[in-house]
Amino acid sequence: MAHDVNIKAIAVLDSVLTAPVCTSLADLPPGRSGAVHDVRVRNALGDRLVELGFTVGAPVRMLRRAPFGGPVQVQIRDFVLSLRRSEARQIQVDVQGEPET
Amino acid sequence: MRNIALAGNPNTGKTTLFNVLTGARAHVGNYPGITVERHEGVHVCGDGQRWQLHDLPGSYSLSAHSPEEEIAHHALTGRTVQGAMDLAIVVLDASNLARNLFLLLQVAELGIPVVGALNMIDAAEALGLQIDVPRLSQAIGCPLVPMVARAGRGVTELEQAVAQVLANPGQFRIVDTQWPAAVRQAIEAVKPTLTSRLLLETGASDGEALWWLAANADLADAQVPGLGQTLQALVPRSGDGPDVRRQATEARYARIDSWIQAYYQRAVQKNGTPSDRIDRVVLHPWLGAVLFLGAMALLFQAVFLGAQPAMNAVDWLMSAVADWAKSQLPDSLLRQVLVDGVLAGVAATLVFLPQILILFLGIAILEDSGYLARTAFVVDRLMARVGLPGKAFVPLLSSFACAVPGIMATRTMTDKRDRLLTILVAPLMSCSARLPVYTLVTAAVFAHQAPLFGLVAPGGLVVAGMYILGFVVALLSAYVLRRTAVRGGGAPLLLEMPPWRWPRPGNIVQALWDRARVFVVQTGSVIVALSVVLWALMSFPNNGLEPIEKAKLIQEVERSTLADSPQRAKGLQVVDQRDAQARLANSVAGRLGKLVEPVIAPLGFDWRIGIGLIGAFAAREVLVPTLGQVYGQGRADVDDVYVGRVARELAESGGLTPLKGLSLMVFFAIAMQCLSTVATIRRETNSWSWAIMVLVYLNGLAWLASLAVYQGGRALGFA
Known part of the structure; x- marks a missing residue:
């Protein structure tokens, strides 16, 4: 019994550890890449973001953040976009790969 | 004369191509949003044919109802120009195909024959991008012409492709996207209202239906009476209901991604x-x-x-x-x-x-x-x-x-x-x-x-x-x-x-x-x-100084200075200046x-x-x-x-x-x-x-x- 529980616990833990970490695009550290998980807002801004290419699974990469909470610069698919952090917060991203050293 | 639209994302060299084709000199820049209004011009082909070219404002999409997108949509569907467009040249940035093809699909959904101008192909090649143009073109179902508009490269080929499509529009139809069930349903639900209210002879296109589905219900009702109600039932803007516009977007990109995967190769940029x-x-x-x-x-x-x-x-x-x-x-x-x-x-x-x-x-x-x-x-x-x-x-x-x-x-x-x-x-x-x-x-x-x-x-x-x-x-x-x-x-x-x-x-x-x-x-x-x-x-x-006053001043200068001396000349000049100042003041x-x-x-x-x-x-x-x-x-x-x-x-x-x-x-x-x-x-x-x-x-x-x-x-x- 106890053995079974342990195995289950390990399996759950394992899936948590290997599953991609989901975060908002605004919190993606510079240099890190991810895949779009979802655009949360259901309004004109959300529709606009999806039309620009933030579709589910699209590759996205944080290039840099402006200082003092300024806009962020990201590579989405094949182009570079500047957007404010408040907008970037609406985009959920599955983080991929290892942090750059 | 054939009506040809020039559509494209912002900053794809659309205006440059327009200038090259018409000899016009519209302002070109390297930031998005240069063209707000619609420009028109005439292009004379090598064989003497003439096209009426309409340079539309650059836009990323045709469904957002912003002013520039509305201008583009109305021009394409013939609401601002006499008759709809015979053809649209969609200018594509070759280094950034996915987002550019999105607009191309939207234009094609309006039922307009399309030719893609793969612009700035030199920049794409410099980035190490490889595009299998013939097969990509075949997969999409429309001609794609690699070109460098600012150097005039590819213009003849573009002319030929356009002429070919104009001669045989039926042969170059881009197959409609396979819409998810909810989208298909919504499209079919608004089509009858649109066809009868807008007096469309051939029936409303998928693109026209999707345009209205993305519209604000009040706005839609104002332009097409009775449409607002249909829309409100179909497009819940809040909650978890099927979001037609979002689903349609995902469906288009799914299609584009399959093309990109097969015929478009990015070189690995090691250092960005x-x-x-x-x-x-x-x-x-x-x-x-x-x-x-x-x-x-x-x-x-x-x-x-x-x-x-x-x-x-x-x-x-x-x-x-x-x-x-x-x-x-x-x-x-x-x-x-x-x-x-x-x-x-x-x-x-x-x-x-x-x-x-x-x-x-x-x-x-x-x-x-x-x-x-x-x-x-x-x-x-x-x-x-x-x-x-x-x-x-x-x-x-x-x-x-x-x-x-x-x-x-x-x-x-x-x-x-x-x-x-x-x-x-x-x-x-x-x-x-x-x-x-x-x-x-x-x-x-x-x-x-x-x-x-x-x-x-x-x-x-x-x-x-x-x-x-x-x-x-x-x-x-x-x-x-x-x-x-x-x-x-x-x-x-x-x-x-x-x-x-x-x-x-x-x-x-x-x-x-x-x-x-x-x-x-x-x-x-x-x-x-x-x-x-x-x-x-x-x-x-x-009105300068009073004549008596001026005479008095001159007298005084003459009394206190010697004739022909520099002092006297200077004194007289001062009188002149005071005269002029008085004239200005009056x-x-x-x-x-x-x-x-x-x-x-x-x-x-x-x-x-x-x-x-x-x-x-x-x-x-x-x-x-x-x-x-x-x-x-x-x-x-x-x-x-x-x-x-x-x-x-x-x-x-x-x-x-x-x-x-x-x-x-x-x-x-x-x-x-x-x-x-x-x-x-x-x-x-x-x-x-x-x-x-x-x-x-x-x-x-x-x-x-x-x-x-x-x-x-x-x-x-x-x-």
């Missing part, structure tokens, strides 16, 4: 793209700010020091012409009109041309290289803090040239309050009309100060300070307006960063030529006309100046500068010839160069001290003194009250700021 490597330095958190300030400082130093020799040359030439005219014509009213009115106006225009050209040379290089768009990244934080929308960036940038095109560029803003706020602060960007004023005042009071560290001209610094002042006051005004008159709004910043490019000499020469022509022809004619009017106001009624302009003097005296200005201010309310640059006439009255020497002479007279007469000069510049940096801008605001906001509000608040603010500078400076012990 070349553009990104430049960005790492230029947009570095603190190095970026240093570079930004450095670039601006360099630009203004170049404007001030670099233009000097050319200005002197123009000045010398104009003085020579004035001398020649004086020697050829008898002393008469006509000579006075020509020399003091017309020639002074022409001189005041031409003499500033070198500075304007250097300023715009700098801006054109920054723009074409891709730096200008990146300044958004540097300054957006400030703009967001005070409540300015991200989309205000491009209009405010254009306003540094002139507020009129800047205010027109706000048409891309969907939110009415955002747009209004941007219009209200746009006139605070120091436009090119303020430059002559800054130059004159600087020459009068700061020219003789020693350069800082031996090379930085203080004049250049003061002027750069005026540009910063305008921007800062704009931020403060926006902050206050957002909390009072213009609450709400706040559209997002979504600005595509164009790749870095070498500036193209052709574009830059074109931009300079356009600027020079506008300045000399349009601005110049206004200046000349106004300077003649002001000359008349200053010359009539022609003229219409002089009386007006005296009338406003009580208002402007606290700012450090006397009635003579008041005359200049009155003239400047019609157009700011007129200050220069006006002050030239005000202070030049009764002086015969035209030996000095023009601006130098006006500046010296200003300084010597005691009319302008450094403190008064600073006060005057601050006034000009803030005040609303441009009738064309007021007219544009009235037209774009469709309301006189906003136009008047801008006049009142900016001039009030200018008065207060000027007062603070002058009275503050006096309290600190400056004169």
